[in-house]
Amino acid sequence: MTDLTEPHVLAAGAARPTGPFAELLEIERLDENTFRGFCHAGAPMRAFGGHVAAQALVAAGRTVEDRRPVHSLHGYFLLPGIPALPIDYLVERVREGFSYTTRRVTAVQDRNEIFSLTASFKHPEPAADRHRAMPPLPGPESLPDAVAHAPDDVRRTVAATGGFNDLDVRFVPPGAPGVPPAVPGLLQHFVWMRTASPLPGDDPLLHAGALAYLSDLTLASTAGLNEQPNFFQRTAPPTLLMASLDHAMWFHRPFRADEWLLFAQRSPSASDGRGLALGEFYDLGGRLVASAVQEALIRRQS
Numbered sequence: 001m002t003d004l005t006e007p008h009v010l011a012a013g014a015a016r017p018t019g020p021f022a023e024l025l026e027i028e029r030l031d032e033n034t035f036r037g038f039c040h041a042g043a044p045m046r047a048f049g050g051h052v053a054a055q056a057l058v059a060a061g062r063t064v065e066d067r068r069p070v071h072s073l074h075g076y077f078l079l080p081g082i083p084a085l086p087i088d089y090l091v092e093r094v095r096e097g098f099s100y101t102t103r104r105v106t107a108v109q110d111r112n113e114i115f116s117l118t119a120s121f122k123h124p125e126p127a128a129d130r131h132r133a134m135p136p137l138p139g140p141e142s143l144p145d146a147v148a149h150a151p152d153d154v155r156r157t158v159a160a161t162g163g164f165n166d167l168d169v170r171f172v173p174p175g176a177p178g179v180p181p182a183v184p185g186l187l188q189h190f191v192w193m194r195t196a197s198p199l200p201g202d203d204p205l206l207h208a209g210a211l212a213y214l215s216d217l218t219l220a221s222t223a224g225l226n227e228q229p230n231f232f233q234r235t236a237p238p239t240l241l242m243a244s245l246d247h248a249m250w251f252h253r254p255f256r257a258d259e260w261l262l263f264a265q266r267s268p269s270a271s272d273g274r275g276l277a278l279g280e281f282y283d284l285g286g287r288l289v290a291s292a293v294q295e296a297l298i299r300r301q302s
Contacts, residue, residue, distance in 0.1 A: 020165070020166055021165075021166040021167070021197050022197075024040070024054070025054055025055060025058050025206055025209045027055050027058055033063060033092070034089070034091070035059040038085075038086055039055065039083060039087060046080045046081065047080065047114075048164075048213075049077050049216050050212060050215065050216025052115050053073070053212045054209040054212045055107075056089050057205075057208060057212050059089035060103035060104075060117065061119070061205040061209075062091075062205075066123075067205075068121035068122055069124065069208070070120070070251055071121065071122050072248070072249065072251065073212065073247075073248065073249050074118050074246070075115060075116065075246060076115070076245070077114075077243070077244050077245060078115060079112055080114070082109060082110070085109055085110055086109070088107070089105050090105065090108060091103055091104070091105050092106075099122050099123050100120055101121040103118070103120075105119070131287065131288035135179070135264060137172050137178040137262065138172060138177065139192075139284075140168070140192035140194075140260045143170035143171065143192065145170065146170060146191075146232040147164065147167070150233070164217070167193065167195060167214075168192075168195070168196045169192070169218075170191065171189075171190070171233065172191065186266055186268055187223065187226055188222070188264075188266045189218060189222045189225060189265040189266070191217075191263045192261070192262055193260075193261060193263055194214075194257060194259055194260050195258045196258075207257040208257075211261075211290055212247075215247070215249060215263070218232075219247075219263075219294045219296075222279075223267040223275025223277045224298050227239060238301065240300060240301060241299045242298055242299075245274065245296055247293075248292065248293045249292045249293075250290060250292075252290060254289070255283055255287075255289035256283075259284065261281045261282065261289065262281070262283075263279050263281055264279060264280045264282065265280075266278055266279075270298060273297060273299050274297060275298045276293070276295050277293070278292070278293050279293075279294075
């Protein structure tokens with residue numbers, strides 16, 4: 001495993017080491033529609049939701065015989081998972097259409113349903129192409145590695161949970177050139193991210209699973225940035241209790257999750273103990289490759 005307690009900033013153009021991120025997405029096939037996996041902790045004694053969602057998506061995709069790429073997913077986090085116990089992913093083959101295929105996945109742990117996912121897959125087809133332009137922000141190689149430069153207690157927590165290994169995460173400072181001006185009531189956050197080790201190039205499903213994992217790293221915290229810094233940047237104990245409630249993604253164009261992607265995030269609303277955050281993933285060429293929306297529980301800790 002990559003040691004996240006030590007700096008691993010890579011110079012521009014430097015070769016990246018082969019690492020184990022793909023192993024996080026490995027699941028055992030128990031029968032035609034049932035898979036089993038283990039998910040690491042995101043917080044002490046609680047499985048990281050992005051890991052659960054990623055494995056559920058891979059389970060769904062492994063039942064699509066013609067390897068149609070995923071174009072959307074919708075998931076609900078129902079109960080916190082326990083990192084020490086296996087998770088079974090039960091796949092229901094909802095639809096086998098001419099262009100679209102639909103799967104429903106129920107993640108079960110210790111006889112409890114902890115996560116529910118619906119995913120849709122489709123054949124690529126020619127069509128008009130347009131997308132919003134990527135903001136002209138500093139590139140990732142000019143920014144420090146977020147984990148390597150995180151406060152000591154944050155790095156110790158990462159090491160203790162056993163999670164977030166083999167990642168590159170770089171935060172764009174709020175006042176950096178190209179950051180859109182502040183809008184009253186709108187919080188925004190810009191993060192470059194990728195897996196630090198290469199993923200297989202012949203399996204787009206693994207890249208989609210990896211992006212589902214990455215999308216859960218910082219999206220929920222965007223909705224609470226006015227009260228608490230992101231986990232990797234905080235210098236004091238958390239004041240907010242935050243947990244993902246639901247998560248949706250749309251995959252627009254081919255991409256690689258082991259190459260730099262800009263995650264442009266914004267939160268337009270927080271109320272009733274809930275915060276809404278939206279995000280867009282852009283590749284280095286400025287193409288919009290995926291979008292994500294998440295609602296998170298946000299409560300002030302007593």
